[in-house]
Amino acid sequence: MAATTSSAEQAAPAADRGPGNAEGREPERDAAGLGRRRAAAFVAPALVLVALFLVLPAVWTLYLGATDYRLTGIPAIDPSFVGFDNITKALGDESFLHSLRLTLLFVLGSAVIGQAGLGFALAWWMRERSGWLRTTLEALVMLAWILPSSVVAFLWIAFLDRDGGTLNELLRTPGAAWLLDHPMLSIIVYNIWRGSAFSMMLYSAALGNVPASHLETARLAGASGFQQLRDVVFPRIRGHILTNLLLISLWTFNDFTPFLITAGGPDGKTETLPVHIYKTALGSGELGYGAALSFLMLLINLVVAVIYLRLLGQKNRKKKTRTARGRSAEGARGSELEESA
Amino acid sequence: MRTPANPAAALLRGVGVYLLVALTLAFFALPMLWLASAPFDKHPGITVSLPDFTLANFERLWNNPNAVDSLASSLILAGGSAVLVVGLSALAAYALSRVHIRGRDGLLYALLLLSSIVTGTAAMVPIFLLAAELDLVDSYLGVVLVLTGGLLPAAIFILKDFMDTTPRSYEESARVFGASPLRVMKDIVVPVVRPGLATVGVWTVAQVWGNFLIPFLLLRSPDKSPAAVVMYTFYTEGGQPDLALISTFSLLYSLPVVLMFLFVSRRYGFRFHGGIKA
Numbered sequence: 001m002a003a004t005t006s007s008a009e010q011a012a013p014a015a016d017r018g019p020g021n022a023e024g025r026e027p028e029r030d031a032a033g034l035g036r037r038r039a040a041a042f043v044a045p046a047l048v049l050v051a052l053f054l055v056l057p058a059v060w061t062l063y064l065g066a067t068d069y070r071l072t073g074i075p076a077i078d079p080s081f082v083g084f085d086n087i088t089k090a091l092g093d094e095s096f097l098h099s100l101r102l103t104l105l106f107v108l109g110s111a112v113i114g115q116a117g118l119g120f121a122l123a124w125w126m127r128e129r130s131g132w133l134r135t136t137l138e139a140l141v142m143l144a145w146i147l148p149s150s151v152v153a154f155l156w157i158a159f160l161d162r163d164g165g166t167l168n169e170l171l172r173t174p175g176a177a178w179l180l181d182h183p184m185l186s187i188i189v190y191n192i193w194r195g196s197a198f199s200m201m202l203y204s205a206a207l208g209n210v211p212a213s214h215l216e217t218a219r220l221a222g223a224s225g226f227q228q229l230r231d232v233v234f235p236r237i238r239g240h241i242l243t244n245l246l247l248i249s250l251w252t253f254n255d256f257t258p259f260l261i262t263a264g265g266p267d268g269k270t271e272t273l274p275v276h277i278y279k280t281a282l283g284s285g286e287l288g289y290g291a292a293l294s295f296l297m298l299l300i301n302l303v304v305a306v307i308y309l310r311l312l313g314q315k316n317r318k319k320k321t322r323t324a325r326g327r328s329a330e331g332a333r334g335s336e337l338e339e340s341a
Numbered sequence: 342m343r344t345p346a347n348p349a350a351a352l353l354r355g356v357g358v359y360l361l362v363a364l365t366l367a368f369f370a371l372p373m374l375w376l377a378s379a380p381f382d383k384h385p386g387i388t389v390s391l392p393d394f395t396l397a398n399f400e401r402l403w404n405n406p407n408a409v410d411s412l413a414s415s416l417i418l419a420g421g422s423a424v425l426v427v428g429l430s431a432l433a434a435y436a437l438s439r440v441h442i443r444g445r446d447g448l449l450y451a452l453l454l455l456s457s458i459v460t461g462t463a464a465m466v467p468i469f470l471l472a473a474e475l476d477l478v479d480s481y482l483g484v485v486l487v488l489t490g491g492l493l494p495a496a497i498f499i500l501k502d503f504m505d506t507t508p509r510s511y512e513e514s515a516r517v518f519g520a521s522p523l524r525v526m527k528d529i530v531v532p533v534v535r536p537g538l539a540t541v542g543v544w545t546v547a548q549v550w551g552n553f554l555i556p557f558l559l560l561r562s563p564d565k566s567p568a569a570v571v572m573y574t575f576y577t578e579g580g581q582p583d584l585a586l587i588s589t590f591s592l593l594y595s596l597p598v599v600l601m602f603l604f605v606s607r608r609y610g611f612r613f614h615g616g617i618k619a
Contacts, residue, residue, distance in 0.1 A: 034440050034522050042436035046429040046493050050452065053471070053490025058459045060467035118365075125362065133362065140369040146602050148551035150572040151376070151591045157576065159372040164387045166371060193369065254460040256554050260573060274462035281466045282558070291466045301458035309454065 061298060064291035071285030079288060086292030096293060098268070099276035103253060106188060106272050111252040112245055114192035119199020119244075124229075126200075127207050138200075145197035153260035156190050179262060183270045187258045195252070199244050206240035207233070239311070246308040250301060273297055376595070379588035387584065398589040408590050410564055411571035414481070415594075418556065418567055419549040421485040426496050426545045427538055429489070434500035435526055439509075449498070456494035461554045472559050479561040487559065488549050496541045503537030504530070539608075543601050550598055568594045 034042070065086055069079035090096045122141065126134050144152070159166050160178040168174050178186050210233055218228045234241070256274045258264070264271035264279060271279070277297065281290025371389075379385035380399070382392035402408050437445055461468070468487055469478075477483025507530070515525050531538065553569040560566055566574070572594060576582045 034436060036440060036442060038522055039436035039440035039442055042432040043442070046433040046497060049425075049429065049486065049490045050455075050493050053468070053487050054455055054459050054494070057464040057467035057471060058455065060471065061464060064466060064470075122365070125358070133366075137362070137366055137369070140366065140373070142602075143373065143599070144369055146547070146598055147373075147595050148569055148572075148598060150551075150553055150569045151595050152372075154572065154576050154587060154591065155372045155376060158375050158387050161387045166375065166387075166389045169388050170371070193372065250457065254462045256462050260553065263577075277462065278465065282469065287466055287470070294463050294466055297463040298458055301460070301463060302454075305454055305457045309450075 058298065061291050061294045064288055065295040066292075067288045069288035069291070071282070071287055082288070086289050087296070089289070090292055090296060095268070095271075096276065099271045099273050102184065102269075102271060103273040105184065106191070106255075106258070107249050107252045109188040110191035111195070111248040114188065115195045115199050115248050115252075116241075116245060118192060118196045119201075120203045122196065122200040123203035123207055126204065141197045141200055144193055145195065149257045150260055152190075152194060153257060156186075156193075156261055160186055180266055183262050183266060187261060187270050190261065191252060191255070191257075194257070195248060198248060202240060202244045203237070206237040210236050242311060243308070246304055246311075250304050250308075253300065253304075254297075376588065376591055379584060380592045382585075382588075385584045385588055398585045399593075402586060402589045402593065405586060407563075407571060408586065411566055411568045412594065414565055415550055415567040415569070417481055418484055418488070419546045421481065422488050422492070422549045423542045423545045425485065425489045426492050427542045430493055430496035430500050430541060431531070431534075431538060432526075433493075434497050434504050435530060437497070438501050438504035439512075449501075452494040453498065456491065459491075461491065461552075465554065465558055468555070469558050478559055479565065480559075481565065483559050484556050487555050488552060492545055492548060496545065499541055499544075500534065500537050503534045507533045540605070543605050547598050547601060 066081060066083055067079040068082050068086075122137070126138065147155075157179070162168070162175060162177045162180075164174075165178075167178065168176055214232050215228055218232045223231065254274060255272075256278075258270050258272050259275045259278065262270040264275040268276075273293070274297075277290050277293045280286050280293060374389045375387075378389055378392045381394055381396070382390070383395045383397070384393065385398075436442070437449070442448075472478050472483045472487070475483070477486065511529050511533075512525050515529055520528070551569060553573065556567050557570050557573070560570070563571075563574070568590070572587075572590060575587050575590065
């Protein structure tokens with residue numbers, strides 16, 4: 001379900017365009033003669049499903065989190081209300097804080113640094129290239145991204161295997177138990193491999209909007225590669241960088257695949273938040289406490305998503321005022337740039 | 342590039358860049374090589390090696406009821422969800438695009454926000470309890486409904502964008518001739534937005550095909566498990582993993598998603614739908 005989030009990217013402008021639509025562009029006409037009542041009937045089935053399987057679980061998490069509900073035992077039949085006890089307990093619970101720290105490390109290392117960095121490097125290198133090398137590289141990066149997660153999980157287990165894994169064969173380090181000795185590093189590298197494609201595509205689209213003439217001018221003025229990036233490229237794609245960082249952080253934060261590779265082990269060394277919640281709630285049957293942890297997770301998701309949507313909203317408002325203000329070259333170029341986001 | 346006057350430095354730079362590119366290529370290719378070699382190997386090991394060519398593994402897979410059933414389960418789940426998501430989101434997107442229902446923009450905004458924060462991992466406890474309450478544990482319908490609920494907001498957004506850009510004059514003329522709204526939708530709107538429907542359908546299939554968590558939570562009997570879950574049990578259940586089976590199964594299970602991806606990018610051009618995997 002992680003990729004559900006991706007709708008945000010192109011959906012927000014759609015949501016935001018609404019009011020402008022009514023005033024500015026072609027007025028909305030009920031061309032098919034639906035009428036409000038029938039229109040509501042068209043929307044209702046979708047809304048019912050969303051309400052039942054998306055809204056209700058969110059609300060239920062809130063309620064459950066305030067009880068001591070368990071899978072078995074007396075609290076299973078008659079859970080009692082414990083209020084904020086679960087939350088307070090979580091904030092003082094070393095195993096929760098431990099998994100939160102691991103998750104932050106996972107997000108920072110694999111998404112913010114790894115995927116964004118490698119994705120940008122790939123996009124930058126591919127920018128003006130064509131030919132078999134570029135095509136092959138691009139295809140492999142995309143393939144890593146689209147294969148089903150339980151398949152890639154096993155591919156990595158095999159790749160890192162202690163006896164006979166391809167990595168050990170290549171490095172001539174037989175018996176090196178990567179998943180046991182460096183579990184966190186392993187899943188971070190895995191996730192960079194898995195998810196760099198998204199950053200690569202987003203940055204490729206963004207770089208397509210940096211005018212080549214500006215880079216050329218900078219080059220002629222003697223700017224080094226790094227200076228070109230800093231002074232010409234980054235200011236122009238700042239919006240894309242932020243968008244990318246927020247989205248990949250959100251997805252990585254909610255990613256359940258580490259469970260498929262290490263099952264949280266050894267000794268909880270890779271027990272990121274999703275895995276920790278799974279083990280607490282369904283492994284140990286502490287449903288109430290697990291729901292409280294889920295609630296904290298939803299809260300973190302909410303903060304990231306709200307920041308993201310506010311930025312998108314700001315960008316669209318800016319775009320609107322700019323295009324409205326005039327047809328100056330700057331405005332036109334600016335809105336074109338943002339359109340691609 | 343700054344010092345074109347110094348050919349040695351430029352050469353060194355060029356070599357350095359290609360070395361990095363080669364390393365990156367290896368980084369992405371190496372973990373996947375096994376998937377290309379092992380299924381065709383008479384005695385597949387965990388190490389990548391040139392296969393001792395055979396197709397017998399595929400025959401063995403075909404005779405393994407567990408594997409075949411799970412692919413059928415995946416098909417049922419993906420097909421069911423795709424039908425529901427495409428159908429319901431098309432209806433909703435059409436109505437939202439053509440009629441200004443009060444509070445529409447707020448509603449869209451709220452759905453968008455919700456669908457990005459309520460992920461399967463963050464809501465697994467209530468989803469499990471809800472399914473138990475509705476008697477949907479261990480039923481395909483439960484998995485389909487949960488997944489559909491999660492995918493619908495994104496699908497509505499994508500389709501509303503498509504619907505907004507289609508001309509309305511045909512609908513008006515059809516209406517003049519007395520066609521009912523459903524009929525207008527079926528005969529006029531659907532053909533026009535077919536690329537959008539295809540995108541949403543393919544995207545839904547890809548999402549459900551790869552989803553592990555929801556069927557893992559909700560389906561209890563092993564013979565109902567889809568490929569994603571069966572794949573996991575293949576290598577986690579005790580004993581020596583059967584590499585011939587695992588590799589062949591992985592390949593077969595991955596193939597549809599890869600083919601669909603190729604199809605969509607060839608047919609409609611790979612449009613960057615904000616990273617929707619399709």
